Amino acid sequence: MRKTHLQISSLPRIKVRDKLQQEVSPSTSSGQQWCHGEPIEPWIPYPPIKDFEGRQARNDELFQKIIFIILLIASVILFFGVNQTISAKVSHGGDIVYTKPVKSVIFSHKVHAEDKGLSCDMCHSGLFDAVALKVQKKSDFNMESLYKGKYCGACHNGQIAFASNTQCARCHTGVKGYSAYEKTKPEKIVTSGPEGLIIIGKGDSTVKFSHEKHTKSTMCGDCHSGMFPMNKGKARMTMEEIYQGEFCGMCHNGKEAFSYTNCSKCHKDIPVPKTDLIYTTKGVGHVKFSHDFHTEAFGCNECHKKLFVMRKGGSKMKMDAMYNGGFCGSCHNGNIASNVTDCGKCHKDM
Structure with missing residues (x-):
């Protein structure tokens, strides 16, 4: 052991240094550094400040896109959720099966009022009474009238909707179509009317009319069959006309409903003229x-x-x-x- 020690210690210092440098020196052919026979991975410095800022900008842009997509999805969900809520509250006359002019035509209020967004007065302001199938009693309720623009033909003219003299099978389902329709649980008539109160009159004579209260005991056609137009604000009525049994006086006669003489039932403040x-x-x-x-x-x-x-x-x-x-x-x-x-x-x- 002593002899070996003397041999190592007697090596020239310069040779040890050269040996170490040779072991970690780069290769002249590939530039790869080696240490004790193993390759050394090159050191990769942190990106320059400019490159870091570019990455940060791209990250911010990506984050904004993600937030936008989330908000868009939430908006769509909210829209359809609210839309479904509104649709559930829409009042319509359900499905009506016409046997004239040709059997059988299944009219869907849901398709026309909810899906297509048509208002009630578009049909119930002269084209159709607000009483189901009453129109079938009219002698001119036939295909010829539709071709001339009456009844369904007012819209089914090829411009607003498909023409009444085309695509016959879309409306006329026949006996087989009606049999299949009966198995689909047809939509029943829903009587409700507009939500909220309708304000009639001004000042002390103001009357707040609620469709919700009245449709519990009456149908749409009871009032909107000539007594009241389907258009808001079109009825011009006076108390004298009500006393004569017109408008509200048709029911508010003391028999079917409380009498029109019970002023405070409708008028919050009795409408007494202020001037002499x-x-x-x-x-x-x-x-x-x-x-x-x-x-x-x-x-x-x-x-x-x-x-x-x-x-x-x-x-x-x-x-x-x-x-x-x-x-x-x-x-x-x-x-x-x-x-x-x-x-x-x-x-x-x-």
């Missing part, structure tokens, strides 16, 4: 009538409609009629109120 009514007569002083004064003691129905029509200027009054207990004379008889013979009470400029 002025009556002028030749030869005598004018008469000023105050609703505010009289409604402190009387209800609307005590004068309307049994004594006065509910329309300004609609009652043609004469003193002779009052002397006989008509008009104002019903109360101004000396018992309930001053007698009509006390002219100066009403005619101030005599």
Whole structure:
């Protein structure tokens, strides 16, 4: 051992250094570095700052695209979710099976109202009554009328929808088609009407009409068969017409529904005219009538409609009629109120 030690230590220092350098020196042919016979992987420095910023920009762009796709998917889901909710609330007349002019035509309200987005008044404002199959009773409900643009032909003219004289089988399914249709659980008629309240009138006379409440006991055709147009705001009605059994008065007569004389049922605030009514007569002083004064003691129905029509200027009054207990004379008889013979009470400029 001592001899070996002396041999190693006696090696020239320069030879040891050369040996180590030779072991880690690069190859002259490939540039590959070696250490103890094993190749050394080249060292790869960090990317320059400029390249790092480029990668960061690409990452930011990718991140923005991912966020955009997520938002787009969420929007689509939200849209279809809301759309399905709205569709579920849409009211329509279900499926109707026509046996005329040719058997059998299956009309789908869902396809026309929900899928195609047609409004009710597009058909129920002169083309069709809001009562199923009522149109079949009309003598001109035939294919010839459709070809001329009536009924279904108003839209099925080749421009809005396929022409009524083409693609016959799309509507006329025949007996076999109807048999197959019955097995598909046809859509039943859903009576609901527009959501929300319809505001009728202005100011104190405002009435809030709810389709939801009324369709629990009535069908669409009960009101929209000539009494009320299907278009919002088209009905111009007065209380006098309601008293005559028109519009709301058709049902609100005290028999089918509460009477129209029960004003507070519909009018939140009793619609009493704020200004005085002025009556002028030749030869005598004018008469000023105050609703505010009289409604402190009387209800609307005590004068309307049994004594006065509910329309300004609609009652043609004469003193002779009052002397006989008509008009104002019903109360101004000396018992309930001053007698009509006390002219100066009403005619101030005599």
